[in-house]
Amino acid sequence: MQNDMDRVVELEEGIRFNDLLSGGASFNINHKSMAETIDQDIFDEVGSGDENEDEEDLDIKLSPWKKSFAELKLSMVQVPNEMGSVYKRIITKGIDEVMNSPNCRIRWTFSMFFEGEPMAFDSSSNPVTVQKIDLILGLQIAAESMQKKEEAQFVIDYKLMFGEIGCPPRIKPKADVLLVAKMIDFIDTGDENACDSLSQEDRRKFAVLKDKVIEMMKKLQDHFRNKRYRYAINVGQTAIRNLEMCQVANEDEQTEQQKFLNDLYIQLTTCLVKTEDWKKCCTMVNELRRRTNISRNVPVMLNEAIALSHIEDDYKRSINLLRNAQKLEPHNELVNSTLDEVLAKEEKYRKQSQDMWRKALEVKSKADAQKE
Structure with missing residues (x-):
């Protein structure tokens, strides 16, 4: 039964919703830090610290920018929005369109820094999956501007992040944020x-x-x-x-x-x-x-065949459906393997039925002999 269930997952690829819906997402995760790709003409080289310290750990924790955010904004462009100030610089261009729906789940890596502080106050070198609407407003605006596979830096105004008060002592008041992010993938x-x-x-x-x-x-x-x-x-x-x-x-x-x-x-x-x-x-x-007319719809025929094989002792209908599907798609491995399993179930049921009747006849013969 579990094999039947596992096979159905593969049906999803064959189902199309009016060519309007995506069939899923394939995440290609790259753990390499974005700081390694930063243009050294604009960003200071990270050269401080113990040379034997793990390089990836340095990339996660150390800010790629040591000067003021005002100077950094000179190399950036402003992200159009009606909520507040967000500046952006693309490191690696992405693919496809930007997300155009509020109901998106994103998968990204990120590091966030305060101005003048060398260490990240929050970061993740492993991809994090989150619903976009659950992010802070500034992060939402930044994410909405990114394409899949894009790497970028943002300077986000404090009003879109932690506000005038912040959260002392970790987050000081009126703290603008430098966000370094890579958009692995997103899906509506x-x-x-x-x-x-x-x-x-x-x-x-x-x-x-x-x-x-x-x-x-x-x-x-x-x-x-x-x-x-x-x-x-x-x-x-x-x-x-x-x-x-x-x-x-x-x-x-x-x-x-x-x-x-x-x-x-x-x-x-x-x-x-x-x-x-x-x-x-x-x-x-x-x-x-x-x-x-579903006579040429292989996924539906396969679903019905699987269901029938669990509620009928006679497997003929299920086998006929699978053989018709096999004629339409002779090389469909899912159909072929399902047919083999149903045929095996039918053979097992046939043998069990024969054994049951044989034993019943033996009992009847002994009873008749005793009467005689």
Whole structure:
């Protein structure tokens, strides 16, 4: 049974939510400190301390800048925002777009320094994963300006960090901060409560509801990636209810609405297999079968075959589904291995049935002999 569950994880790659959702994130972690890449024409060389001291430890703890932050800002550009002063200098350019959603989970390394102090007051050489909205406002603004794989330095105004009072004695009043950071990766995690802000009237309009449902589908995938399958099921079911209650204005909207619904049903069948809710999975597949043709949808056929193999003594339906899927994708290792396991289960069940009938006949024969 556990093998069945492990295989389902691979289905996620085959599921696409209207080409709007990401399929996941692959973190490529580099433990090398950013201070090693700093332009020596602008930043002073870190040469103090014991030469035998661990180099990585030095990079984490020692500030790359010994002069005033005012001089450092001359080599930086201001990050556009309405909240306060944040200056930035890029060390290594990143890739892709910057994050454009408040619901992002980021993975980064960082060190933070106060002006005139050589040691970092907070740092992490190992990548840290955090929800962006949980960061201090200044760090949020800095993170929002970064691309994936980007390395940069920021000078952040004290008003966006620890305020006028600070937190003595560790954080002095009106303390600007030098942030040295590398954005390993980030992913939009969506919002499962996106529809809560809509009025009842807006919820009935597909054109208004559409973007909110996309946020919910992103959250469903985020729950799935983190193995929170029951939460994913709840989000998916809520999204389906909202979609089924809304009204479409034309045929194009109806087609798009049905596409969203089908995608949600497909993902829910995978979640239900992960929670071993075999009967509900089959019910969901039957609903999907009523809505659309699933005879060429290999992930759905595989989910149904796995569910059926756990609730039926006769494995014929499960085997037929897997053989049809095998015809569509002959080199699909997941389908092939699942078929082999179901065939093995069928053979074991057949032998057990034969043994049971053989023993029953032996008992009957002895009873008949005693009567005679």
